[in-house]
Amino acid sequence: MAILEAQGLSYYYQDGDSKRYILSNASYSFEIGKFYAIIGESGSGKTTFLSLISALDEPKSGVVLYDGKDIRSIGYENYRRNKIGIVFQSYNLIPFMTAIENVQVAMNITDNDIPKNQREVASNLLDFVGIDSTKSGRTVNKLSGGEQQRVAIARSLATNVDLIMADEPTGNLDEEREDEIINVFKKLAHEHNKCIIIVTHSEKIANEADGVIKLKRGVFETNG
Amino acid sequence: MNLFKRGFASVTRKAGKSAILLVLIFILCNIIAGAISVQNAINKTREVMQDEIGMEVSISLDTASIMKSNSSMGDISNIDSLTPEVIKEIGTSEYVKSYDYYTSMSLTSKTLSLVESESDSSTSEASIPNDPANSTGGSKSQGNASSGGGLMGVSSSGGFKLSGGENANVTAIEDGDVTLSSGSTFTQDQMDNGENVVLISTDLAEANNLSVGSTITMNRSLYKMSASSGTSGRMKIDRTATPAATLSFDFTVVGIFEPQSELSTSEDGTLEQVQSSLVNTMYTSNTTINLLNEQVSAEEKTINGENVTSTFNQYTPTFVLNDPEDLGVFTSTQKSKLPTNYIFTDNSDTYNDATAPMENLNWISGIILYVAIGATVLILSLLITLFLRDRRHEMGIYLSLGERKFKIASQILFEVMCIAIISISLSIFSGNMLASGISSSMLENQIVAEQQQASADAKVASKSFGPGTKTTQDSTSKLLATTEEMKDSYSVSLDFSVIILIFVVGVGTVFISTLIPIVYTLRLKPKKILM
Numbered sequence: 001m002a003i004l005e006a007q008g009l010s011y012y013y014q015d016g017d018s019k020r021y022i023l024s025n026a027s028y029s030f031e032i033g034k035f036y037a038i039i040g041e042s043g044s045g046k047t048t049f050l051s052l053i054s055a056l057d058e059p060k061s062g063v064v065l066y067d068g069k070d071i072r073s074i075g076y077e078n079y080r081r082n083k084i085g086i087v088f089q090s091y092n093l094i095p096f097m098t099a100i101e102n103v104q105v106a107m108n109i110t111d112n113d114i115p116k117n118q119r120e121v122a123s124n125l126l127d128f129v130g131i132d133s134t135k136s137g138r139t140v141n142k143l144s145g146g147e148q149q150r151v152a153i154a155r156s157l158a159t160n161v162d163l164i165m166a167d168e169p170t171g172n173l174d175e176e177r178e179d180e181i182i183n184v185f186k187k188l189a190h191e192h193n194k195c196i197i198i199v200t201h202s203e204k205i206a207n208e209a210d211g212v213i214k215l216k217r218g219v220f221e222t223n224g
Numbered sequence: 225m226n227l228f229k230r231g232f233a234s235v236t237r238k239a240g241k242s243a244i245l246l247v248l249i250f251i252l253c254n255i256i257a258g259a260i261s262v263q264n265a266i267n268k269t270r271e272v273m274q275d276e277i278g279m280e281v282s283i284s285l286d287t288a289s290i291m292k293s294n295s296s297m298g299d300i301s302n303i304d305s306l307t308p309e310v311i312k313e314i315g316t317s318e319y320v321k322s323y324d325y326y327t328s329m330s331l332t333s334k335t336l337s338l339v340e341s342e343s344d345s346s347t348s349e350a351s352i353p354n355d356p357a358n359s360t361g362g363s364k365s366q367g368n369a370s371s372g373g374g375l376m377g378v379s380s381s382g383g384f385k386l387s388g389g390e391n392a393n394v395t396a397i398e399d400g401d402v403t404l405s406s407g408s409t410f411t412q413d414q415m416d417n418g419e420n421v422v423l424i425s426t427d428l429a430e431a432n433n434l435s436v437g438s439t440i441t442m443n444r445s446l447y448k449m450s451a452s453s454g455t456s457g458r459m460k461i462d463r464t465a466t467p468a469a470t471l472s473f474d475f476t477v478v479g480i481f482e483p484q485s486e487l488s489t490s491e492d493g494t495l496e497q498v499q500s501s502l503v504n505t506m507y508t509s510n511t512t513i514n515l516l517n518e519q520v521s522a523e524e525k526t527i528n529g530e531n532v533t534s535t536f537n538q539y540t541p542t543f544v545l546n547d548p549e550d551l552g553v554f555t556s557t558q559k560s561k562l563p564t565n566y567i568f569t570d571n572s573d574t575y576n577d578a579t580a581p582m583e584n585l586n587w588i589s590g591i592i593l594y595v596a597i598g599a600t601v602l603i604l605s606l607l608i609t610l611f612l613r614d615r616r617h618e619m620g621i622y623l624s625l626g627e628r629k630f631k632i633a634s635q636i637l638f639e640v641m642c643i644a645i646i647s648i649s650l651s652i653f654s655g656n657m658l659a660s661g662i663s664s665s666m667l668e669n670q671i672v673a674e675q676q677q678a679s680a681d682a683k684v685a686s687k688s689f690g691p692g693t694k695t696t697q698d699s700t701s702k703l704l705a706t707t708e709e710m711k712d713s714y715s716v717s718l719d720f721s722v723i724i725l726i727f728v729v730g731v732g733t734v735f736i737s738t739l740i741p742i743v744y745t746l747r748l749k750p751k752k753i754l755m
Contacts, residue, residue, distance in 0.1 A: 047755055056624060056751040081626025092621050092754050096237040097225070104225040109625045159625075167755060 002029040002065075003163055003195050004053060009062035011048050011218075022048045023218045025062070030211075032162055035189035035196040037206045040215035046199040047167055049215065053197070054086050054165045055079045066163075082111050085156025089168035091148040093140040099126055099151045100136045103158045110159035125154040129184055146177035153184055157194075164188065166198045170205065182208050227631050231638040241611055242643055248607060249647035249734060250654075252600040256733065257648070257655025257726045259593035262663045264725070265716040266586045270579060272713040277575050279548035281555065283311070283541050286567040304563035308390075308510075311541040314561055319554040324395045325541035327388045327513050329520075331442040331473070338384070339427045339503040384442065385505045386422070388513040390415070394423065395542070397481065402502060407436035407479030410509060414478075418511030423479040427503040434477055444471045444520055449528045468527045473516060475506070510539070548575075578707050581670030582714070585663060597733050604737030608640060612741045619745050620753030633742045640738045641731065648730040652723055660716035667714055671707050 009026040012019040023045040030036055040046050051057040053064050055076040064071045071079045080086070085106075093102045103122035107114045115121050126136045129150040131143075140148055149169055156164050166185070170178040182205055188194045189210070198205055206212050214221040225233070235242050283306055290303070308325065315323035389395055392410045396402045405426055414421050424434060434440065445467035483502040545554055555568045562568070576583075612619070622632050 051751045051755055056755065057749070077626050077628065079626070080624060086624055088624075088754055090754075092617065092624070094618050094621055097230075097233060101225050101233070105230065105622075106625050108226050109622070109627045155625075 001031060003032045003067060004030040004197075005065040005068075006049070006053055007063050007065065009049065009052050009059045009064070011045070011052060011057070011060050021218050023052070023059075023215075026215075026218075026220050027062075028213055028220065030163075030195050030197055032195045033189060033193045034210040035186055035208070036198065036211045036213065037202075037209035038197065038199045038213045038215060039201065039203075039206050042201075044215040045218040046215050048218075050165055050167050050197070050199045054084055056086075078111075081109055082159065083161055083163060085159060085161050085164045087149070087152045087156050087164065087166035087169050089171040091140075091145070091152045091172075093148055093151055093155070095141045096139060098137050098139050099131055099143065099147075099154075102140055102151055103155045106155045106158040110161075112160045114158075114160065122154070122158060125157050126151065128157075129154045130180065145172050146174075146180065149173060149177075149181060150184070153181070157188070162193070163195045164197070166196070168200055169198060170200065170202055178202065178204065227635040228638060231635045231642065234635075235639050235642050245607065245611070245640070245643045246647050248603065249600075249644050250651050252596060252603065252733075253644075253648050253651035253726075253730045254655040254658060255596035256593060256600065256730055257651045258659035258662070259589045259596060260726050260729060261656045261659040261716050261718070261722060262589040263586060263593070264719075264722045265659075265663070265714060266582050266589070268715075269582060269710060269713045273575060273579055273710055274548045276709055276713075277571065277578070279545040279551055279570065279572070279575075281543045281545060281551065281568050281570045283314075283562060283566050284569050286565050289567075290565050303565050306539050306541070306563060306566055308539060310561055310563065311539060314541070314558050315543060317543075317554060317558055319545050319547075319550040319557075321544045321546045323541060323543040324389050324391045325510070325539045327510050327539050329386050329444075329513055329516060330383045331386055331444055332383045333440065333442050335441055336384070336428070336432050339425070339431050383504075386442075386513060386516075387505050387507050388510040389507065390510055392509075394481075394507050396502075396507065400484065402481040402483050405480050405482045407477070409479055415509040415511060418509060418515040420473060420475045420512060421478045421508060422475045423481050423507040424477055425503045425505065426480055426482050428506075429477070429480050434480075436477055436480060438477045440475050440477060442473045442475060444473070444516075445469070446471065446520070446523055446527055469523055471519060471523060473519075475508070481507070548572075578710055581667055581674045581707065582710060584670050585667050588666070589663070593729075597729070600733045601737045604734060605740040608636075608738055608741040609744055612636065612745055616748060616753050619748055620750045623748065623750040624754055629746045633746060636742055636745065637735070637738055640734060644731060644734040648727060648734075651730070652718065652726050655726075656716060656718050656722075663716060664714065668711065671711055674707060 006026055006028050009023055010021065011023040012021040014020075026045075026049055038046050038049060048057070052059045055064070055071055058076070066074060066079065066083055071083075074083065093099075094105065097105065100119060100122045103125055104118050107118050107122065123133060123136055127133070131147060131150050131154065135143060135147060140151055143151065149172075153164075153166075153169070156166075164185075169185075170181050173181065185196045185198065186208060189196045198209070200206065285303070311323070311325045314320070391398070392412050392415045394402075394404075394409050397404055397409065402425075404423070407423070409423070410421060413419075422440070424440075429435060432440075446469045447465060448468045481502075543554075545551060551570060551572065555570075559568070619632060623629075
């Protein structure tokens with residue numbers, strides 16, 4: 001069953017009288033319980049596509065349907081708050097907060113049902129991604145890159161959503177840490193029935209993915 | 225981590241930036257708090273001064289209007305007189321706290337000696353004793369002199385002034401212009417029957433060995449009037465002739481009063497206390513003076529015939545208003561009751577002159593307040609914008625997590641307000657102390673300048689118009705005394721209303737200062753920040 005559908009998404013920059021297309025008529029369906037990799041060269045439009053399906057930006061044309069509903073009708077802010085989790089290449093954690101507080105921030109922002117024992121749930125999530133209690137109380141800038149990315153993944157899970165999107169989540173990590181992160185995502189998709197969409201340059205991730213979407217100059221070479 | 229916890233964490237864990245903001249708001253709010261404290265002190269002093277000086281309204285002849293209509297002072301016998309009935313009717317106005325009205329006459333005495341002050345003795349040669357022009361009211365100075373219980377007697381150099389009133393307790397005593405040192409004030413019967421009873425000053429009593437119960441004899445000389453040369457046909461008094469008749473009146477002293485000494489300035493411009501001009505004034509009732517004037521008029525007619533304009537009583541009323549703010553409504557509602565050619569006059573000039581130094585300070589503090597608020601808004605807006613630029617990433621994260629923009633704005637506001645409340649609380653006390661020191665010094669300088677100016681004006685008036693300018697000297701000394709009172713009353717202090725006002729203005733200013741950076745934050749796009 002498709003949890004997310006991109007239908008004819010286009011995005012361009014106005015360059016004088018002409019339009020410079022970054023993404024052209026991109027369509028794809030993403031299903032729950034699967035792990036997708038979006039690959040392509042730099043400038044192929046991968047991150048733009050992710051920003052459109054994560055409602056961080058608005059397409060020039062086309063629609064994004066979440067569970068059959070246009071995300072515009074859900075509301076972009078509402079959609080980000082309650083339907084998806086996002087993991088960024090540069091982690092994007094709040095630097096003066098601890099790992100556990102970073103996870104709690106997302107719990108507090110969402111309208112989804114979150115257990116009252118937020119701290120305990122956050123601690124369990126961090127434990128799930130491999131951050132033990134000795135590290136969860138540290139401010140995030142005292143953690144390694146891999147650990148920070150795990151915190152970011154834990155935060156994306158904290159809102160109890162089915163759809164996790166990640167932009168180059170292993171881009172700043174070494175190979176060993178990359179494997180650990182891939183395993184976390186695979187586990188989330190296959191054991192916890194989440195839909196994982198990852199934008200990556202990594203062939204390794206592409207090989208592990210259930211579905212691979214290849215983008216070339218803003219056009220999908222593989223349409224789902 | 226709700227927005228308050230996030231805000232609190234941000235404030236406490238980024239101590240350096242919080243400290244910078246705290247110090248900056250503290251400095252700026254010191255200026256705001258100081259200016260507000262000064263303005264509050266001025267308002268309080270103004271209220272004290274208004275209570276102290278009070279709002280007294282009198283009724284006087286509209287000389288400008290009379291001159292305009294007659295092209296000269298003309299014959300004032302055609303002018304309606306101000307009757308006690310009119311005064312009483314106006315006195316019943318809801319805006320009037322109390323009222324009294326006075327008349328006066330000058331008398332001489334063959335048995336009593338005048339008490340002369342140094343200034344009087346140097347000027348007595350120039351004055352004209354027994355000048356019948358002083359026998360009743362009619363001149364503006366005399367009218368004013370009588371207001372406030374005849375505070376500024378004009379007869380100290382020309383004879384004894386008999387000052388009448390309606391108040392058996394004597395308004396001058398009630399107002400504190402004089403204090404009763406022995407004997408009593410009048411009984412209502414004495415007032416109503418117009419008995420020849422008087423209150424005299426201690427100086428006059430000592431100079432003439434008088435005490436309560438003594439009987440004194442006063443005189444009034446009357447002159448034969450002759451037709452003046454020219455076409456006016458008016459009668460004039462031959463001052464060089466011997467009096468055609470001299471009337472004698474016996475009075476019983478029922479009380480002795482102590483005049484309050486007046487402040488004046490010496491040659492070097494410093495304040496000194498001088499003998500009051502009330503020493504040769506005697507208080508009695510209006511009825512007594514009316515009866516005496518009737519006798520004088522009857523005798524004048526005997527000497528000069530029926531066609532001589534008879535002496536008439538001119539009353540000078542004083543209405544003390546409940547609230548100085550009521551002046552406008554009082555005069556506008558009561559104006560229709562005045563006879564033709566009469567107008568209301570008030571003592572607001574005294575108040576305005578006395579409080580001029582304070583009003584200057586008020587103006588300066590007002591400017592400082594507005595400039596400080598403007599500077600605070602500008603400086604804080606820039607600083608908070610700079611700080612938020614450093615936090616763009618954090619704001620982008622909140623936006624990417626779907627945080628509502630108003631909650632992000634609230635968090636920023638909460639953070640700034642946490643710091644601002646501490647700063648404002650501290651600045652209330654320090655700003656108040658600073659304001660107290662600086663403003664008191666400024667006020668003192670302004671007062672000294674004002675006093676020197678007033679003294680200089682008085683000297684110029686004295687040189688220009690001769691030593692008879694008693695009214696100018698009196699009003700100068702009253703002004704000086706009032707400014708001294710103002711200086712004593714002025715105090716920069718903290719009370720609940722000031723603290724609340726400083727908080728409201730301070731918090732309001734910080735709030736406005738934070739709005740601009742918030743608008744900047746809300747325009748951020750998470751994609752541009754994070755991807």
